[in-house]
Amino acid sequence: MSLKKQIILRYNGAGHVRFELPAPLCEAPARTQIEAALRALDGVYRVSLQPGSRKLSVRFDIAVCDLKAIGRRLAQLVDAGVAQTGWGGGVNAPADRSFRWLRAKAQEAGETLAAMKIVARRTLKNSPKLLTPARERGLIEFFNDVLVLYLIKLHWHLITQHWLRQPLRYRYEWMAVFYMIFLLVRSRRPRNV
Incomplete structure (x- = not known):
C-alpha cells in the first residue's frame, strides 16, 4: 500500500487537524522535512509530529489556510519521496x-x-450572572449571621463565667462585642439606592 493511502485523518476541527502517519514518515529526516514544509504554509502556526504515537497535529488560521492545502502539501511531500531519505538515529x-x-x-x-x-x-x-447584587448581599448577611453565632458559641463560657462577673476587667472584650453589634445592625439597615 502506498504511503499516501496510509495517512489517516483522525480529527478535523476549526483550525486544527490531526493525522495518523505511517512509520516511515515519522523517522527523523522525514519528520523534520514534513514539519518545515507544513510550517511554511501561509496560515499554519503550529506543527507537531509525535513519532511514538505517529500523530501529526497541525494548527492553522482558517481564514488563510484549510484542510485541502495541508493535504496537498502532505501529498507533495510523499510524492517527492520524503520518507526515502534514510533512517534517523x-x-x-x-x-x-x-x-x-x-x-x-x-x-x-x-x-x-x-x-x-x-x-x-x-x-x-x-x-447568566451568577451573583446579582441582591444575591451577593443575601450571602454576605447569611455569613455574617453564621459568624456571629459561631463567635457567641465559642465565647459563651467566657461571657457567662468571666465577662458578666467582672465587666471592668474585660472592658476591651465588651467594647469589641458592642462594635460587632453596631456593625451587624448597620449592615442590616436599608440602603438608599
Missing part, C-alpha cells in the same frame, strides 16, 4: 527523543490550558 538519539517528548508534553499542556481558558470564557459569557 545517531549518538544523541535517546536524548533527543526524551527532549522531544518533554517538549511535546509541554506543548500539549499549553494547548490544554488555552482550551480550558476558551471554554471558561464562553461559559461565563453565555451564562
Whole structure:
C-alpha cells in the first residue's frame, strides 16, 4: 500500500487537524522535512509530529489556510519521496527523543490550558450572572449571621463565667462585642439606592 493511502485523518476541527502517519514518515529526516514544509504554509502556526504515537497535529488560521492545502502539501511531500531519505538515529538519539517528548508534553499542556481558558470564557459569557447584587448581599448577611453565632458559641463560657462577673476587667472584650453589634445592625439597615 502506498504511503499516501496510509495517512489517516483522525480529527478535523476549526483550525486544527490531526493525522495518523505511517512509520516511515515519522523517522527523523522525514519528520523534520514534513514539519518545515507544513510550517511554511501561509496560515499554519503550529506543527507537531509525535513519532511514538505517529500523530501529526497541525494548527492553522482558517481564514488563510484549510484542510485541502495541508493535504496537498502532505501529498507533495510523499510524492517527492520524503520518507526515502534514510533512517534517523545517531549518538544523541535517546536524548533527543526524551527532549522531544518533554517538549511535546509541554506543548500539549499549553494547548490544554488555552482550551480550558476558551471554554471558561464562553461559559461565563453565555451564562447568566451568577451573583446579582441582591444575591451577593443575601450571602454576605447569611455569613455574617453564621459568624456571629459561631463567635457567641465559642465565647459563651467566657461571657457567662468571666465577662458578666467582672465587666471592668474585660472592658476591651465588651467594647469589641458592642462594635460587632453596631456593625451587624448597620449592615442590616436599608440602603438608599
